[in-house]
Amino acid sequence: MKSELRLWLRLLTCTNMIEAELRRRLREKFNTTLPRFDLLAALDRAPEGLSLGEISGRMMVSNGNITGLAARLEAEGLVARRTEPHDRRVVRLTLTEAGAAAFAEQSAAHAGWVAEIFSALPPHEREALHRLLGRTKSALTEALEGEEA
Amino acid sequence: MKSELRLWLRLLTCTNMIEAELRRRLREKFNTTLPRFDLLAALDRAPEGLSLGEISGRMMVSNGNITGLAARLEAEGLVARRTEPHDRRVVRLTLTEAGAAAFAEQSAAHAGWVAEIFSALPPHEREALHRLLGRTKSALTEALEGEEA
DNA sequence: CCGAAATGCTTTAAGCTTCAAGCATGTCAA
DNA sequence: TTGACATGCTTGAAGCTTAAAGCATTTCGG
Structure with a gap:
C-alpha cells in the first residue's frame, strides 16, 4: 500500500x-x-449574531443544514431568530x-x-504536530484550490 | 485559547x-x-466474507448502521448476504x-x-507527520482506554 | 418603473448515524 | 430438558448531512 x-x-x-x-462526552x-456545540461556539464569537449564511460558511456545511439545526436550538431556547429589518431575506x-x-x-x-x-502526548511532540499540521493545511489549500477551475 | x-x-x-x-470525488x-466504499474495502480484504458484526467492528460504527448499508449495497448487486448454516443468527x-x-x-x-x-507536502514532512501520528495514536489509546472502568 | 437576475432561506428526498428496544437463535447450568 | 442468559441482527425514532428545487426578497439594467 502506498505510503500516502x-x-x-x-x-x-x-x-x-x-x-x-x-461526541460521547457532549x-x-x-x-x-457536536453540531449544536459548534453552532453555539460560532455565535459566542459574534456578539451581534450571525446570519444563517454566515454560519454555514463558518461551519463549512450546507445551507439547509443550518435551517434545521437553528430550528432545534431555537426550540430548546438556546438561540433566538429574528428577521433583519433592512433585508427581510x-x-x-x-x-x-x-x-x-x-x-x-x-x-x-x-x-x-x-x-x-492530548495529555498523553509529550509537549514537544504536540508542538511538532501542530507545526506539521500547519504546513499540511497550507499544502492542502494549495493542492485543493487550483483544480476547481 | 489553550494550545491543545x-x-x-x-x-x-x-x-x-x-x-x-x-467524498466529493467518490x-x-x-x-x-465513503461508507459504501469502506464497506467494500473491508470485504475486499476478507475473501471468505465477514459477518455484519465483524464489519461494524472493523468500521467502528454501530451494528444497526451496517444492516442498512448492507441492504443498500445488496440492492445494488455489489454484495451478497447469506445466513450462516451453523449459526443462523x-x-x-x-x-x-x-x-x-x-x-x-x-x-x-x-x-x-x-x-x-498529499503531493503538495514534501516527502520528509509526510514521513515526520506519519511518525508523529503514530505516536499520537498510541497516546490516544492510552489516554482513552484507562478511563472506561 | 419593470422585468430579470441574484441572493438568502426553506423544503424535500435520500442517505448516514446512533441508541434503545425487540426478535430469533444459540448456549449452558440445574 | 428446560429456563435463563447471551449473542447477532433488525427495527424505530431522532438527529445530522447533502443536493436540488422552490419561495421570498432585493438589486440592477433598460
Whole structure:
C-alpha cells in the first residue's frame, strides 16, 4: 500500500478517535451534539449574531443544514431568530442568555477534555504536530484550490 | 485559547478538508459514498466474507448502521448476504463479482487521489507527520482506554 | 418603473448515524 | 430438558448531512 494512503488512514483514525470521544462526552454530560456545540461556539464569537449564511460558511456545511439545526436550538431556547429589518431575506441568529450560559459551561468542559486527551502526548511532540499540521493545511489549500477551475 | 485546543482544531480541519474532497470525488466519479466504499474495502480484504458484526467492528460504527448499508449495497448487486448454516443468527456478507470489479476501480482511483492530495507536502514532512501520528495514536489509546472502568 | 437576475432561506428526498428496544437463535447450568 | 442468559441482527425514532428545487426578497439594467 502506498505510503500516502497509510498516512491518510492514520490521520483519519486519530481524528475519529478524538471526535468520537468528544461526541460521547457532549452527549453524556450535556445531552447535546457536536453540531449544536459548534453552532453555539460560532455565535459566542459574534456578539451581534450571525446570519444563517454566515454560519454555514463558518461551519463549512450546507445551507439547509443550518435551517434545521437553528430550528432545534431555537426550540430548546438556546438561540433566538429574528428577521433583519433592512433585508427581510436574512435571518439573524443570536445566543439567548440561556444559550450563552449553556455554552460557557460546555466550552470549559470541552477545552478540558481536549487537554486531557492530548495529555498523553509529550509537549514537544504536540508542538511538532501542530507545526506539521500547519504546513499540511497550507499544502492542502494549495493542492485543493487550483483544480476547481 | 489553550494550545491543545488549537492543535485539535488544526487536526480536525486537515482531516475534514481531505475527507470532504474524497467524498466529493467518490460521488462525482463513481456516484457512491465513503461508507459504501469502506464497506467494500473491508470485504475486499476478507475473501471468505465477514459477518455484519465483524464489519461494524472493523468500521467502528454501530451494528444497526451496517444492516442498512448492507441492504443498500445488496440492492445494488455489489454484495451478497447469506445466513450462516451453523449459526443462523449470523449473516455473512461477500463481494459479488460486480462488487469486486467496482471496488477495484474505485480503490485505484482513491489511492491516486490521496497521493495527489498529499503531493503538495514534501516527502520528509509526510514521513515526520506519519511518525508523529503514530505516536499520537498510541497516546490516544492510552489516554482513552484507562478511563472506561 | 419593470422585468430579470441574484441572493438568502426553506423544503424535500435520500442517505448516514446512533441508541434503545425487540426478535430469533444459540448456549449452558440445574 | 428446560429456563435463563447471551449473542447477532433488525427495527424505530431522532438527529445530522447533502443536493436540488422552490419561495421570498432585493438589486440592477433598460
